[in-house]
Amino acid sequence: MAEKKLTRLMNANFSGEDYYLTLSYRKEERPDRETLNRDIRTLLRKMRKRYRKEGLELKYIWTAEKGERGAAHIHIVINGINNISHIIRDLWEKGWISIKPLDKSGQYRKLAGYFIKYSDKTMKTEQGFINKRYCSSRNLHIPEPEKRVIRGRNAYSHKIEVPAGWYVDKESIKEAWHEVTGYMYFSYTLVKLPDHKAGRAREPEETYILNLETGEVEIKERRTDRGKSAKKNSKNLATASGRSHRNCMGS
Numbered sequence: 001m002a003e004k005k006l007t008r009l010m011n012a013n014f015s016g017e018d019y020y021l022t023l024s025y026r027k028e029e030r031p032d033r034e035t036l037n038r039d040i041r042t043l044l045r046k047m048r049k050r051y052r053k054e055g056l057e058l059k060y061i062w063t064a065e066k067g068e069r070g071a072a073h074i075h076i077v078i079n080g081i082n083n084i085s086h087i088i089r090d091l092w093e094k095g096w097i098s099i100k101p102l103d104k105s106g107q108y109r110k111l112a113g114y115f116i117k118y119s120d121k122t123m124k125t126e127q128g129f130i131n132k133r134y135c136s137s138r139n140l141h142i143p144e145p146e147k148r149v150i151r152g153r154n155a156y157s158h159k160i161e162v163p164a165g166w167y168v169d170k171e172s173i174k175e176a177w178h179e180v181t182g183y184m185y186f187s188y189t190l191v192k193l194p195d196h197k198a199g200r201a202r203e204p205e206e207t208y209i210l211n212l213e214t215g216e217v218e219i220k221e222r223r224t225d226r227g228k229s230a231k232k233n234s235k236n237l238a239t240a241s242g243r244s245h246r247n248c249m250g251s
Helices: 002-013 033-053 084-091 109-123 228-232
Strands: 019-024 060-066 072-078 097-101 159-162 166-177 184-192 205-212 215-223 237-240 245-248
Touching: 002 060, 002 109, 019 084, 033 060, 033 072, 033 084, 060 109, 072 109, 084 097, 109 166, 159 166, 166 205, 166 215
Parallel strands: 159 215, 184 245
Antiparallel strands: 019 072, 019 097, 060 072, 166 184, 205 215, 237 245
């Protein structure tokens, strides 16, 4: 659940124009909890000033990681600005820096998974740096899934309706039994295509087999022209029925 929520948050607020930073500490400067939190507050305050000078508003999500040998790292996703590498080098003097542009897919499920893994690992240590999995700026758009109830014999199937301008992230397809209700569910993620790819011709249907938790499952994608306005719609879509649900998360 935490990974899915963070994926939605990243997809709704960041793109290929933005960056993923890893900030590390030199061995002799490894921080305790209080020091790390003071350092990140100071860094973000200085970054806000730089962004304001460029007429921009800083957006971010960050988490902390403590390595098995005691190394400390801060992982941050931030919105883009000119000369980002020079700005970060000027502001971070505690150790080395890694700066990577986000990919242009707009789908950051794997990155969200890394953030959750880093935070879970760190929260289990005696020196957990923060009490929650991640921290974010208050100016982020919080996406809320749209929900509608499906009833009838065909409420549950492995057919995926793919609107124009979107594609299915095949690695996100999942079928399993809900931990609380015990009901079987089927979920997947729809990702918005970049504008330069959205208008390309595509096959109306595609069928393939996936080995899921419930066994081998035949998936059928039905690509429709319905929903061309999806290019302008970045909301997350979710569909639910009594014994199953589909989570369709737009980026």
